[in-house]
Amino acid sequence: EAGVTQSPTHLIKTRGQQATLRCSPISGHTSVYWYQQALGLGLQFLLWYDEGEERNRGNFPPRFSGRQFPNYSSELNVNALELEDSALYLCASSMGGNTNYGYTFGSGTRLTVV
């Protein structure tokens, strides 16, 4: 069974540009979670999508947005990139919104803003 897949693995963008990160959940999982792990900081919760709807978001500005498609894959968009957006962005998926069954992480997209 394929795990959670994220693309691209690495992404280099210039300040002010937009970045789009993609995540495909495990088959059968309907919830997708996005996290940011900036250098020197811990993981921070960004967004939770379930059944195509944004269910919750962390303390991030509106230029961080995303969507979930009918096949449950998801995109994270970061507009007007700033240098401090450089981080590892991790996606996880779970069965429904119930993380009591655990959730599975992808291997991440490393975004570098120059």
Place this chain on the structure above:
Amino acid sequence: KNEVEQSPQNLTAQEGEFITINCSYSVGISALHWLQQHPGGGIVSLFMLSSGKKKHGRLIATINIQEKHSSLHITASHPRDSAVYICAVSWIGNQFYFGTGTSLTVIP
């Protein structure tokens, strides 16, 4: 103040030693998770706990809901256990709070 505190921040052990990593949290939770992050960033979910104790191989996780505390134990540690271990709590709206991680190095 962080909602999730982990200790120690860094830990070096000799192969074979018994290791304990602690996690304290200050919010009401629906579940506590232990995650393992290897160099390069890949994360593996080790345990999800809402009460009691779970064991998987050489790993044991316990939680005390009243004391808002969890421990992750590694028995007979091995160099391949070297990783960052992260405690996370989930609560309403699947909001997650993460500890800053414990960097474990096991020396042969």
